Every structure is written in structure tokens, then in C-alpha cells.
Amino acid sequence: MLRRTITLTDVRRLLALLCVFMAVYSCTVIVITVDKYEKVIKVSSARHESLLKNQTLQKNQTPQSHQNLQNPRHFIRPNRKLQVLLPGNPQANDTSRKYDLTAPKLNLTGPTVNPAPEEVRWVEDLSGERQVCTGANQPFILAVVPSAVHNFKQRHRIRRTWANATLYPYTGIRAIFVLGATTNDTLQELVREEMARHRDIIQNTFIDSYRNLTYKSIAWLSWVNEWCQDTPYIAKVDDDVVVNPFNLYKFLHGKRDYNQDLNIIYGCLRKKTKPHRKGKWMVTEEEYSGNLYPPFVLGPAYIVGRKAVGSLVQGAKYTPHFWLEDVFTTGMVARAVGVKRVQTERLLFTNKRTRRLHQSAAFYVGGGEKKMRSAWRDILKYSECCKALVKEWDKSPLL
Template sequence: MSYARKMDRVHLLPMELPSASSINASGNKGKCSFLRRLAFGFIILAALGLLYVPAYHSVQSPLLGETSTPGILGGTHVVASIAQLHGWGYNTSRDVCTYIHPENKTTILSPSDLCTPPPFLLVVVCSAVANQKARSAVRNTWANKYNLDNSYNFTVRVAFLLGQSDNETLNNSVAEESEKFNDIIQERFLDTYNNLTLKSVMLLKWVSTNCEPTKYLMKTDDDMFINIPKLLEFLNARPQSNGTLIGCLICNAKPILDPRNKWYTPKYMYAEKAYPNYLSGTAYVMSLDVASKLYQEALKTPILHLEDVYITGVCAKRAKLRPVNHPGFSYVPRKADPCLLKSVITAHKVSPTNMYTTWSKVTDSNITCSMSNHSSEEKRVTLVRGRGNIGYYIVKKKPGSMCA
């Protein structure tokens, strides 16, 4: 039989076809395989989406994150996708010694003979590097050298405390200012708002190292008017200096938890529901034994960026020190009434221009005042302190509670 005919016979042989059940099984198998691949694809897309969203938000808002942080000031707390504080993220060390270097000299500029002989009162004005006009206004008014040297029965010295700027021109200007006035303390830290606690601890370090025989230390800001004669009158009347920690007392203050707020305090920085009672950082006075105790306690206490809460609240509580209120101190602006200004110790939010005006009114000997002016001002300050939302804290007064 020829090859061609053999091939014809082959083509005519019946072919073995798959059964209907096998066709259905194969089809279902393929369908299931397709569904599995589809589901797997969705899982991959979902995983990529989960990776993308945090990555996107980390670019849009570098202050977001997620971690579990032990050793928080006030307790242990789990941080989950909450806004971090600029400069003090949850992974940033809050060990004071890391920044203060207690065993080393960190001072860049320091006044010569500021505490020789030891003054009765040393006033340190915390000032920003760029605030030259504010420092000039203070020097020419309540801290003018002639009055400090000749008008009081006690030795009073005033200096300005600054950190460093990332602008070398400003740093050079500060060096020239120091050369001219010999009243600037400059320390090695970046002078920013969230570093105010470092500035205050640096103040305690410098004073403890250089001015230990001094009797009283006042910490204040460059937008504050200080009535030195009234302050000296009060301090001189105290039966003893030791244990002094006075200012404008703030009670039952609660941390701000809104990340959009300038004074936001995340839970990983402070986990308690309320701060300890503390003194407004606008101005407070302490004896040198208290300054030493607060400094030593700060070296063992994790940093909280709100310097007044940290120094006069948290550290004071740990050192078993009690901050005390004095009605002559206030963090609210005073009325431009010379009789009121003569009767109080501090006035807040005084611009360089208004500093000269205030000084002129306070030193005007032709103005006579009555006691009624003083009592009305004390009442006004007390009412302001009782409001529900002031500055960077929320005050919740308990029925019958006293803030004194």
C-alpha cells in the first residue's frame, strides 16, 4: 500500500475526544486558577497601596509616624500615627545631658565680672539672637546701668542669654554687641522656640557654675518690663531667701493635643492629663539653692519643650519644691496706667517702643497714686487667670479649687 493511501486511512480513523465531565473539570480548574490569580493581584495592589499611603504622607507631612515609646515623661504610651513635635520627634533623645554637657564648658560668650562681687539679684533676660532692638530698649530703661549702679541699696546685675543662630552674620553681630556692652551670655545650642527648655537649663548651669554666692535669680524675657524697685522691696522683706520660687502661678493646666496649635504637646512628650502647678515663664524668681536643685533635677528628667512647665512644674515637683504665686507677676499685658505699673513687678508683651513709654511713666515723679489703683489691678489679673483657655494650655478649674 502506498504511503499516500496509508495516510488517508490514518485521517479516517476516529479520534478519541475528551468526555464532557473532563471538559467541565478542566474549565472549572482554569476558572479557579484565574480567580486565584485575580485575587493574588488584588492582594499585591492592596499591599502596594498600604506602602504608598504612609510614604506619601511622610513626604507631605514629615511629622507623622508610628512607634511604641517607653520611658515617656509621665508614663509609657503607645504612639500611633500622631503628629510629632518639630525638633523633638519620638525617636529624638530627650536626655538633657546630651545637649547640656554638664561636665564641659559650653559657653561661647560670657560677661566678665558679672557676679563679682556676688549680686543680691541677678536678672537674666532670655532673648532671641535677632532681637537687638529689644535688648537695646531694656538696657536704656529698667536695666540701665546708671540706675543699677547708683539707685538701689542692693547690688543688681542684668545679662542677656542667647543661643546660636544658623545665620553667621547675626552671630557676628552678637559678638560685637557683647564686646560693647559686656552683658551677653551665649551658649552652644540652636536658638529656636522649641529649644527654650535647653536655654533655661543652660541658664541654671551657667548661674550654678559662675554665680553661686548670688542670693536671687530672676529669669525673664526681652518683652517684659520689670519694676526693679518693687521687686527689691518684696525680696528684702522676706525673712529668708532659701526655698524661694515665685512668679505668676498657673494651676490645673492641660496639654494642648491639637497638632495645628503652636503649643502642641504630643502624648509621647507628656502623657499625663494635666501639668503640675507651675510659674509662667514670662518672669519668675528663685533663690540660688533652688536654682541648684532645679538644675540637678533637670539633668535626670526627660526634656519637655515648654520651659516653664518643665523647670518650675515638672522639675520643681520632682525636687519637692513648691512654686508660689505673687500678684505682682503676670503674663497678661498691663494697662498703660503709671499708677498700676508702679505697683506691680512685671508687665508682659511690651514692645521696644512701648518699653520707653512705660519707663517714662513709671519714673515720672510728678504722678501721685492711691492704693485703689493697685487693688483694681490685682482683681483684673485674678479674673484673667481664671479663664478657660489661655496661651498654650487649657485651664480647668475645679469647684472650690485655689491657685495660690
Template sequence: MAPRQSRCMKALICASVLLSLVLYWCGLAASRTGDENVIWRSAAVRPITTGIDFSSLFTSAFPEPSCDPGQVLLILVTSAPWHSEARQAIRTTWAAPVQTPYSWQTVFLIGHTSDDQVTEEIEKEQQKFGDILLGNYLDTYRNLTRKVLHGLKWARDRCQPEYILKTDDDCFVNTDGLPTFLTEHNTIRSGLYAGSLFPREKRMVIREPSSKWYVSRRDYAPDLYPPYASGIGYILSLDAVDVILHAAEYVPPIPVEDVYIGVLADVVGIQVKSSGRFAKHNVKWRVCNYRYLMVIHHLNPLEQELAKENMIKARTACQNSTLITRWK
């Protein structure tokens, strides 16, 4: 009975997503006029277009990482091909294997480069560590959306973790506390999408072509993005990843990765949860802050080492401080 119920549930999810997208597009088509400057409703997408072609993102010429299905947490780290120092700093700090009751794993997401020497170094790095997922796309900022969707698709299909954290290679992840928090204290087991949100004024669509965050009105018509979590780090439950990936097949990609995830979540009705545990800035955090913070942005390799030391110190040095068990 369980497999049949599982298949039925997946079918219902797919049907629900498709229906919501059809209704969405119909509403948009009805409201659109001949004026290209007309603003559609929030999270609007072009009614006639295609989404992500997932098959084009995978390459068979490069070995994939291995993973144990059913882990508590899989951490996907976006990294540029030439950021080998940052990756190594992560491997020796917060991604280093430790004894833990809750299983987790770290995988680096990298795209292709035209530099043959860098490509050769990446191949050697993969042979040594086996933690790189190479995508079939050029590694540029404008392709970051494809990089992350490739990672999510691979993680969902190959690994089936309970939760996925997407972060960057200049971020520190509190691997001492996050898997435990997700297992023992998190009360949102399904439809989870959590991170550090931007205020309304920071969600205005940038139309200046010279900006790396430029998005044309043709790619995204509204002037305001729906609420979304910063790409420094956001958590998704596996079921949320499932429906987001399905929606991505129909919703045209936006070349701003964290925005696109927010748009997809908005389309399928998943509300992003704001959490102070994701710090956009690296300030002089006290040791006891590491009992609360899960992701910290803007760390160089030396600062990664210091952050790991503080994370370990917080196990014993801060036992008298209150342990916060909520997302806030």
C-alpha cells in the first residue's frame, strides 16, 4: 500500500502544480495588453515559453559525486572553477567529516571553463576528493541559476536527503548544529523554504543592462520580486525541492538564482520563512553566537578556520546560554 500511496501523492502534487500554472498563465494572458510596459501580477511568468531543460545540464564525461540516500542534510555549495583555495578551506573546516548522529554531506557545484589548465586541475581535484558536481554549462554569473537547478535536480534524483541547503563558497555553515536543529527542533517538516529575506525596497527588479543583476521586462515583467531568501544560504525540504523542480520545467529562468527559486516557490504556493540564523554579513560574532547562527557570509579561508574554532568552542563554552530552538 505504501508505494501506491506514494505514487498517488506524487501524481496529486504534479497535477496541482500544472493546474496552478495553467490558471496562472491564463490570468496573465487575459490581463496583458499590447503595451510591453504593462506590469503583471507578482511572480508572473510569460504565458508561452519553456523552463529549464534539465537534460542539457548533465554531462556524462565527468564522474558525479557519490551519496548515501536518505541523509538528513545535503549541502550544495556554488563555486567557481578557479576557487580551489576556497573549496579546500571548506573541506578542512566546516565540511570536514566528524562523528555525528545525523548524516550530512557537502557537494560543490561547478560549471565548465574554457581554460584547459583549470579544467585539468578540477579533474584532479575530483579524483582526489570526489565532491564536485560538474554541470554542462559555462561557469558564469548569468548561468548561476542553471548551476543551482542542476544541483537540486541531481540531489533530488540521486540522494533524496530530507533537507537541502544551498550556499556559496565564501560562506561558513554551522555543520555542528544545523543537522541536529533540523532533526530535533525544526517543526516544519514539509514545504520548508527558509533563509534571510530582503526588505521590499531590495526586491525591486534591476533594469539597468550594465548590472550583473539585470533582468529584462521580457524575462520578468513585474517591477517587484516576490519575497525570496538570499542566495548566501537557504534551506529546502525535499518535498519543496520536488515541486519547485517540477515548476522549473514550465517557468522561464531568471538569471538571478535566489530570485528564481523565490519565484518558483511563489508559483507553487510555498511561503518563504524569514530566519535570523542566516547572516548576510561577517561581523565579529561572539563564540556563543555560533549556537544560533547556521550560515555566515563573506569569509575568506583564514576566517573559515576561526569560525570553525568558534563553532567547536560553543559546544562547551556557552552551555549556560539559552539554546534557541526556533527558526527566528
């Protein structure tokens, strides 16, 4: 049997054939990929056209939430079947009520443009609890804690830690929780039981949602303006923030001694923040057309002087509604009515359990439940008055 010797020429021919095969295969893959990509582009274009048509139709309609806002029947009445306002921005598409980026101050004598402050209604407003902000129980600091209806555990933790009544002689802090409405009857019944047990919850009639946080802020500002007229300071604190009440009292007591001006807001001041055009905090050009927000204080925690409360409530009536509550309240409204905002981020805020937490910081922000528990233990451990409470705290862990 003869065997043929493979020559260099044969090797070259095989390599050439292999190159031709690879080239044909690559071209086929490219053609298939381009074809699929063209189909995706066509589908995306069709969806985009449909979205534009829907937006055009919506511009010619009054949003449902705006209709509800103007109709008192859509508010909850105590001891009646719940009727709630749906989430939304009632003036997002109203071009006649845009925030004026150039106006230095509001004209408080003209027609109002935001009906929300006048339409605040309550399921529970603690009107029977006159001792919240009066007489011997007058707090030096009222902590207002916006909380989601279902956040029972967070409220329980706050009552057992920095808002505990046993610390009041050392901190002068009293806390109330601000809730929105819910359409879940079972959940609402649990809230009613919590109200009866603790008497520290006010609940307004706007449905509890992230998009309705501005309504919640307007509601608690209105409540404080009516019921706590002699309380020097109000600390707005989210329910996932740990407060060092000893440092907060020390800071504000010093400010009160040397500065009687209460037309002020302390917090994490942001001066050149651009609107997000996508993501969780996305704001459309129709909602806000500017390139920068007015200077505002971040929402997780800030301190409002008593004089500023009345100014903010009044100014909110003349400021077009905006759903980002910290930008609206401490930015748009505060700027328009001349409330001073002071940067205290490095002094009062921390997200780490370092020495600063018990030396000067008043707010621990950004930790989970375990970290918040440890942070509170550190606060007690290094406090001048309440070190003995650490052992008691260790014996009764959170539920």
C-alpha cells in the first residue's frame, strides 16, 4: 500500500481552505446579529412612539390625584371607611404652575398655586393629647419621624432607644410618628391598636407612598405649626436613622444660648445638585426644567427652627408642588421665604461607628438593623448620664 507524503504545498492549501471557512462563518454570524439588532430597534421605536402618544394624551387630561386633591370626599374621615388619595404629582403637567428658578422671594399676597396645605386632613391628630407640646411637658426638641404604615418594628426600636421616655430629663426630646393612609383594613386596625397603646402617632389622609412624601411633610409642618408653637426646635428624622439625643441636645442648647434666630434649618446642605433624569429619583423636564436644584438639605435628618416652621407652611401654598420632599421643603420653599440653611454635615452626621458618633454626631445614617443596634449601644456606653442603661439594654434585645 502506497503512502502519499504530505508536502508543504498541501499544508498551505489546507490552511487556505480553513481561512475561507472561517471567513464565511464569521460573515454569517454578523448577518444574523445585524438582523436581530434591526428587529430590536424596530420594536423599541414602536414602543417609543406609543409612549409619546400616551404622554401627549395625558397632557390634555387632569391627573386623577389632582382631581382627588380638590375633592374633600376623597380624604379619610375618622371612624369611616378609608378613602385615600392616590400617589402622584398633581401639578407635574401644569405648565402654568412651574417653579420659578429666578424669583428671589415669593409674593405671599397673590393667588395660591398649591392646594395641599389647605387640604390636610387627619385620621388621628392627637388633638386629645394636649400634653404633647404644652405645659410642663413642653419639649425642647420635638422629633418628627415620618414612617411607613407597615414599619412597626422600626417604631418599636425608636421608642426603646433614643426616644425612650426615661431619657427625656437628659435630652428634652419627645417623638411623634407621622403616617399616611392605607387601603389595607387589617393593617389599619393594627395601626389603631398601636395608636391607642402609645399615643404618639399622627396619621394623615394621603396614601402612604414614596411619591407622596411631600404631602406628608406638609402635613407634619402644619400639625407642628398648630400644636407646638412654643417648641424651639423640630428634628425631622427618618425611621432608619439613629439619633444621639445627648449630642443633639448639646448642639441645639448651645445654639439657643448664642443665637435666638430660629428661622433656620440645619442639615446636610447640597448647593449644586443636578436633577436625575433616570433611576429612583428621576425627574422629567416637565416636572423640573432647571439644570440645578436650589440649595436644599438632605431628607434623612434635618433640624428646623420654630420660626421657620410657620414660614414653610405659608410658603408651601405659593410654591408649585414637587414630589421630592427634601428639595421641595428645604430647597424651593425655604429659598422662596428666606429660611437660612446651614451646613452641619461634618459636625452632626456620620455613617460609621467611630469616635465622632459619641463625641459630636447627632445622626447615624445608613446602617442596617444590627449596625443601628450596635451604634445605640455605643451611644449609651459613652454618654455621661446613662452608662448604667447599657446592661439593661443588653438584657432586653429588640423583638
